[in-house]
Amino acid sequence: MMPALSLRNIVVALLLLMLLLVPVYALVVGNNFVLSLFTRIVILAIAATSLNLIMGYGGMVSFGHAAYLGIGGYMVGILAYEGILSGFVQWPLALLVSALIAFVIGLLSLRTRGVYFIMITLAFGQMIYYVGVSLNRYGADDGLTIYRRSNFAGLLNLSNKTVFYYFCLLLLLATIYLTWRLVNSRFGMAIRGARSNDRRMHAIGFPTFRYRLTCFVIAGTICGLAGVLLANHTDFISPAVMHWTRSGDLIVMVVLGGMGSLFGPLIGTVAFLALEEVLSGITEYWQIIFGPMLLAIVLFARGGIDGLLAGIRRG
Amino acid sequence: MADALLRVAELTKRFGGVIASEGVALDVADGELHAIIGPNGAGKTTLIGQLTGEIAPDSGRIYFAGQDITALPTHQRSAIGMARSFQITSLFLDMTVLDNVALAVQAHAGHSFRFWTPARSERALRAPAQAALARVGAADRGNVVVADLSHGEHRQIEIAMALATRPRLLLLDEPMAGMGPEESARLVNLLRELKKEYTILLIEHDMEAVFALADRISVLVYGRVIATGTPAAIRVNPEVIQAYLGEQQAVTGHG
Numbered sequence A: 001m002m003p004a005l006s007l008r009n010i011v012v013a014l015l016l017l018m019l020l021l022v023p024v025y026a027l028v029v030g031n032n033f034v035l036s037l038f039t040r041i042v043i044l045a046i047a048a049t050s051l052n053l054i055m056g057y058g059g060m061v062s063f064g065h066a067a068y069l070g071i072g073g074y075m076v077g078i079l080a081y082e083g084i085l086s087g088f089v090q091w092p093l094a095l096l097v098s099a100l101i102a103f104v105i106g107l108l109s110l111r112t113r114g115v116y117f118i119m120i121t122l123a124f125g126q127m128i129y130y131v132g133v134s135l136n137r138y139g140a141d142d143g144l145t146i147y148r149r150s151n152f153a154g155l156l157n158l159s160n161k162t163v164f165y166y167f168c169l170l171l172l173l174a175t176i177y178l179t180w181r182l183v184n185s186r187f188g189m190a191i192r193g194a195r196s197n198d199r200r201m202h203a204i205g206f207p208t209f210r211y212r213l214t215c216f217v218i219a220g221t222i223c224g225l226a227g228v229l230l231a232n233h234t235d236f237i238s239p240a241v242m243h244w245t246r247s248g249d250l251i252v253m254v255v256l257g258g259m260g261s262l263f264g265p266l267i268g269t270v271a272f273l274a275l276e277e278v279l280s281g282i283t284e285y286w287q288i289i290f291g292p293m294l295l296a297i298v299l300f301a302r303g304g305i306d307g308l309l310a311g312i313r314r315g
Numbered sequence B: 001m002a003d004a005l006l007r008v009a010e011l012t013k014r015f016g017g018v019i020a021s022e023g024v025a026l027d028v029a030d031g032e033l034h035a036i037i038g039p040n041g042a043g044k045t046t047l048i049g050q051l052t053g054e055i056a057p058d059s060g061r062i063y064f065a066g067q068d069i070t071a072l073p074t075h076q077r078s079a080i081g082m083a084r085s086f087q088i089t090s091l092f093l094d095m096t097v098l099d100n101v102a103l104a105v106q107a108h109a110g111h112s113f114r115f116w117t118p119a120r121s122e123r124a125l126r127a128p129a130q131a132a133l134a135r136v137g138a139a140d141r142g143n144v145v146v147a148d149l150s151h152g153e154h155r156q157i158e159i160a161m162a163l164a165t166r167p168r169l170l171l172l173d174e175p176m177a178g179m180g181p182e183e184s185a186r187l188v189n190l191l192r193e194l195k196k197e198y199t200i201l202l203i204e205h206d207m208e209a210v211f212a213l214a215d216r217i218s219v220l221v222y223g224r225v226i227a228t229g230t231p232a233a234i235r236v237n238p239e240v241i242q243a244y245l246g247e248q249q250a251v252t253g254h255g
């Protein structure tokens, strides 16, 4: 990673600068909607970055990744509903449950490959979605309003929108940094090897399953964190965040931005939500425009936007 | 043979109606270069697959260094010292040459639950990988992405990766397949060097190379070992000449 002055690095640097300045802009123009939109972008970028870890680097195309958004969110919602407001309890529990569920799903699905893996993760995602729908005590498919955000005993006031935004941004940068360390470590090389040629990995002595499973759990846990943030952001959680179309959105964000690229998922999330905002302002049927655009990116720029910027094609 | 490093007993494998291995018995002595020859479809690659654990035999047993490994998973067979090269090149095409070989080193350098230190800056991984590359004559190709290499270079990297796992037994599946005469000659020289250090099971169609290198040869036809012996004995074995060598000589006689 040489910090050269390439087009791609300039774009990433400008993007980060912009993200840093969003609250300032919102304050100056008095536009709270922008801050809210970008909080959402930053949170979903965490989710997309976690998906990229398994999908881009590990070749595990999970079509149920949004489930962890719901799991993280519901843990916050349910605990708050039951009167447990402390973030020190809510958040570790949310991450733990996300990790456990990712472990079980991974254990049962990572034996399969390709389309089968996509279908099984989709099935698990929908199963968890229907669990959410059946939670009658917690609003069933209407969802659950969260009246009090996670409480960090005065250390961190999540109800302050600017503080909350910067906190989410910090977690996003931490996630990207963690991903960078991970994918370049021995663990990361093992994950990439398993994506590239699993047969060869076994032949040279790697039991790849345990590494892929660990990677799957790490990604699920990080996405669970994004769910925790999302619930705190919207003060609400419902099964809708876990619907399979949400998982599809996450995949699109990653592919759009650039699979297997460190900042790709962030770029993809910004592009996705910005396009959604702009296009849905033009027409109610914005997806008719969005669909072909996506198709063009996937067909002509296999490395997504990041690949275009870097001027290279990725496999 | 008392000091056989690899011993195969009564190995049988069927694919539907095709019998790929039929009661295969084979001993590879410690330190020898044992060649397996036979026509296409004889079951040579399938045999290697069973030796490395990628293919489960229907029946029979495989012993390595005295240990019954018939049920051992592939990665553990690598751990105890078996390494293979693939007839059809099987590398990490999207990675650099050095990354490819360093992965093979890493597989044998403890577990890979190491999440923080950049693997590419670990000398303990890079230096042995570079040494393996130098061994096969590809020392200067480390930074090239594997997909950009020539076919002959792919064959070299196949062997470098096997060497990088520091094996006791090398299982080489047609390492010269598709190579030009010059590349083949260089590989023969390399194998001549390697046989001083490793026990080798070599599958090869190039008869000149086989007869020059092998201590012993086994002939596989329709999944059965029809003869095992020294090159001199195999050359004059009537059954072998009839089933394989006669046709082979006719073929090579053209080129």
Ligand SMILES: Nc1ncnc2c1ncn2[C@@H]1O[C@H](COP(=O)(O)OP(=O)(O)O)[C@@H](O)[C@H]1O
Residues within 6 Å of the ligand: B015, B018, B019, B020, B038, B039, B040, B041, B042, B043, B044, B045, B046, B047
């Ligand atoms: N996975 C498989 N499924 C079905 N038939 C196979 C499979 N692998 C090999 N065979 C068959 O087994 C026989 C032996 O194949 P192989 O071991 O590749 O021969 P060789 O390496 O000696 O050319 C061939 O008839 C081949 O078609």
Ligand SMILES: [Mg+2]
Residues within 6 Å of the ligand: B044, B045, B046, B087
């Ligand atoms: Mg073969």
